[in-house]
Amino acid sequence: MAWSTPITAAANSTFLASQWNTGVRDNLAMTAPAISTTNGWLICSSATNVISERQVVQSILDTSATTSSVTFVTLGTGPAVTVTTGNGALCFHSANVSCATNNSALYGPSIDGDTPPTGRCILIDGDGVTTRDDRIGVTNGFLTLSDGAHTFTLQARVTGGGPATVINRRIIAMAL
Amino acid sequence: MAWTTPMTAVENSLLTAAQFNVHVRNNLLETEAARATTGNTPGPGTGATARVWGTEGPNRSAEHYVKDHNVDTLETTSEDEVYTDLATPGPLVTVITAYGFLIMANCQLGTNTVNNAQASYEIYESDALGNPPDVEDGYFSSPANSGRAIEMDGAWPNGSAASSLNRYGVVQVWAAVPIKGLYTVKMKYKCTNNDAVASFAQRRLQVMAL
Amino acid sequence: MAWTTPLSAVANTPLTAGQWNASVRDNMLETTPGVATAKRKIFVTNGTNKIAERDLKDHIVDVEESTTSTSYVDLGTIGPRVTLRTGFSALVWIRCMSSNSGGGTAHMSYAVSGGTTIAAANNKARSADGGSGSWSPASSVTNLETALDSGDEHTFTAKYLSSSVTSSFSRRRIVVLGL
Numbered sequence: 239m240a241w242s243t244p245i246t247a248a249a250n251s252t253f254l255a256s257q258w259n260t261g262v263r264d265n266l267a268m269t270a271p272a273i274s275t276t277n278g279w280l281i282c283s284s285a286t287n288v289i290s291e292r293q294v295v296q297s298i299l300d301t302s303a304t305t306s307s308v309t310f311v312t313l314g315t316g317p318a319v320t321v322t323t324g325n326g327a328l329c330f331h332s333a334n335v336s337c338a339t340n341n342s343a344l345y346g347p348s349i350d351g352d353t354p355p356t357g358r359c360i361l362i363d364g365d366g367v368t369t370r371d372d373r374i375g376v377t378n379g380f381l382t383l384s385d386g387a388h389t390f391t392l393q394a395r396v397t398g399g400g401p402a403t404v405i406n407r408r409i410i411a412m413a414l
Numbered sequence: 415m416a417w418t419t420p421m422t423a424v425e426n427s428l429l430t431a432a433q434f435n436v437h438v439r440n441n442l443l444e445t446e447a448a449r450a451t452t453g454n455t456p457g458p459g460t461g462a463t464a465r466v467w468g469t470e471g472p473n474r475s476a477e478h479y480v481k482d483h484n485v486d487t488l489e490t491t492s493e494d495e496v497y498t499d500l501a502t503p504g505p506l507v508t509v510i511t512a513y514g515f516l517i518m519a520n521c522q523l524g525t526n527t528v529n530n531a532q533a534s535y536e537i538y539e540s541d542a543l544g545n546p547p548d549v550e551d552g553y554f555s556s557p558a559n560s561g562r563a564i565e566m567d568g569a570w571p572n573g574s575a576a577s578s579l580n581r582y583g584v585v586q587v588w589a590a591v592p593i594k595g596l597y598t599v600k601m602k603y604k605c606t607n608n609d610a611v612a613s614f615a616q617r618r619l620q621v622m623a624l
Numbered sequence: 625m626a627w628t629t630p631l632s633a634v635a636n637t638p639l640t641a642g643q644w645n646a647s648v649r650d651n652m653l654e655t656t657p658g659v660a661t662a663k664r665k666i667f668v669t670n671g672t673n674k675i676a677e678r679d680l681k682d683h684i685v686d687v688e689e690s691t692t693s694t695s696y697v698d699l700g701t702i703g704p705r706v707t708l709r710t711g712f713s714a715l716v717w718i719r720c721m722s723s724n725s726g727g728g729t730a731h732m733s734y735a736v737s738g739g740t741t742i743a744a745a746n747n748k749a750r751s752a753d754g755g756s757g758s759w760s761p762a763s764s765v766t767n768l769e770t771a772l773d774s775g776d777e778h779t780f781t782a783k784y785l786s787s788s789v790t791s792s793f794s795r796r797r798i799v800v801l802g803l
Contacts, residue, residue, distance in 0.1 A: 241448065244438060244439040244443060244448075245439065247431035247435050248431055249430065250431075253639075254635070255633035255635040255636075258633035258639070259632055259633050261438070262442075262648065263633070263647070265442050265445075265448075266630045266647070266651050266652075269655045269656075270446050270467070270654075270656055271627045271655060271673045272673065274671070274672065274675055275669070277670060277711050277774065278803035280466050280666065280668055281446065281467040281668065281675065282464065283451060283452060283465035283467070284452075285450070286450060286451055287447055287448065287450050288450055289467065294768060294803055295768075300747050324464065325462045326461055326464045326480070328518070328622075331766075332748075332767070334751065355486075356615075357484060357486050359581060359616075361579070361581035361616075362580055363524070363578035363580050368727075370752075372761070373731075373750055373751035374583075374750065374765065375583055375763060375764050375765040376583040377585060377620055377764075377766070378620070379461055379618070381459075381461020381464055382460075406746065406749075408766070408767060408768075410715070410767075414464035414465075414466065414480055417657040417658075420648055420650075420652040421649065422641075422645055423641035423642075423648075425640065425642075427641070437648065437649075441657070442652075444655075444657040445657060468664070468665055469663055469665040469666075470660070470663060471660065471662065471663050472662065473657045474657060475659075475660050478666070512663055514664070516799070516801075561686060561795060564761070564762055564763070565759070565761060567759045567760070569758035582761050584764045585717040585764040585799055586682065586717075587681075587682035589664060624666075
């Protein structure tokens with residue numbers, strides 16, 4: 239089934255069953271109520287004359303975890319979420335993040351196993367005096383994805399020294 | 415073409431061509447399936463344009479664009495009076511909207527003194543490329559202000575200059591566009607004392623039109 | 625009115641008024657233009673063959689106020705807070721700047737009331753540690769509430785506590801998207 243431009247009826251002309259099936263039945267089958275199978279998902283355009291339901295999903299990991307790795311690592315399960323997207327997603331993550339030394343702690347999402355750049359991350363600059371433990375957040379736009387399932391996993395590292403500590407961790411992906 | 419409340423048919427009455435055109439053809443053309451589109455919209459942007467369906471008024475729905483723009487270069491300012499552009503302006507996002515935006519701004523920022531670094535955003539009527547009208551005034555704009563800002567106190571947390579460059583984000587709704595049209599959200603920067611040097615990096619902006 | 629699978633027409637078979645009303649009238653009324661009532665709403669799925677328009681609301685309380693309470697309370701000016709109808713879930717963003725009189729932690733979280741009751745908690749708060757004499761960075765945190773009573777109105781109200789000192793809060797904002 240696909241969308242087709244609805245016909246323009248002409249007075250006194252016979253309306254065929256095939257015209258109904260193409261112009262009414264099949265077109266209605268492409269609308270939002272026809273494709274809706276879920277609860278609380280967004281409705282997004284995924285192609286010309288095509289819409290899709292897109293999920294908003296969260297993963298929570300409240301336990302404290304630490305790392306002194308200078309390369310990004312996944313602490314426990316991250317946390318992580320997997321969603322099916324169209325051409326993109328918005329990603330929101332929040333956590334208590336701290337660094338015990340005069341270095342930086344970074345905490346941000348890896349997509350499908352890539353290495354998070356600094357620009358995706360919460361970054362806390364330790365001063366080596368007071369290990370503060372703010373709970374803060376960052377948002378990311380991932381609008382260059384291919385259609386399909388993508389996994390967003392929070393990862394952490396330090397720039398040196400450490401450890402970095404992360405607690406009360408949440409990641410939310412809004413598929414688009 | 416506009417939406418018309420679909421007619422209620424009466425047994426044994428003829429369906430006229432005009433009724434079909436109003437209640438079937440025109441109404442179908444108002445649905446999301448008829449109007450779903452793809453492709454990037456003009457103007458600055460890092461990724462593609464995504465589209466979330468929302469309302470535009472009674473019996474009117476619309477694609478609400480989602481766009482983003484990143485400027486990662488570390489740049490500085492000592493401007494302390496008005497929010498300003500850095501050497502690389504932005505990031506900035508231009509979308510069409512009838513109501514406003516959900517704005518998500520993120521930045522790494524800090525100063526070399528006990529003063530504050532502030533990253534905020536302005537909103538203005540624009541063309542598709544993010545340029546304001548070529549007039550001095552008379553067009554809609556909402557200047558950057560501290561209420562919207564990501565702000566880093568240089569004295570945080572110990573009351574002395576820490577020269578920390580932390581990275582945070584803020585999420586806010588701004589919803590006061592006068593009429594439906596093209597508007598640009600653009601990040602702007604300043605510090606709270608011109609003896610300070612405020613630094614900004616990893617500047618990333620996401621905007622969902624409402 | 626509800627969605628029904630549009631009928632498949634058969635050649636030479638009259639279309640009845642009942643079929644028109646079910647397949648055209650009633651189904652059209654379930655599409656986005658049929659459901660839309662006002663500006664500034666987002667469409668979401670609301671079950672099989674059902675959609676709903678949901679609010680995205682925000683509220684700002686800029687006044688600086690303080691607390692020494694070690695359990696979540698209102699400040700002198702309650703909020704910010706918003707009330708909206710939701711499905712099973714809602715996206716919640718909260719933000720503020722905070723300052724502490726000494727080496728403690730300032731927490732801004734939110735409570736949910738109405739169709740469902742959910743207490744404020746540290747694990748979804750925006751929190752700032754230490755910072756005597758200076759203001760913590762303004763930052764938002766995001767939470768997805770997923771155990772709401774679908775179809776009910778819910779009120780999301782910012783709440784505050786201090787771990788051990790006097791904590792002050794300003795530029796307080798909440799944004800909620802019903803899903």
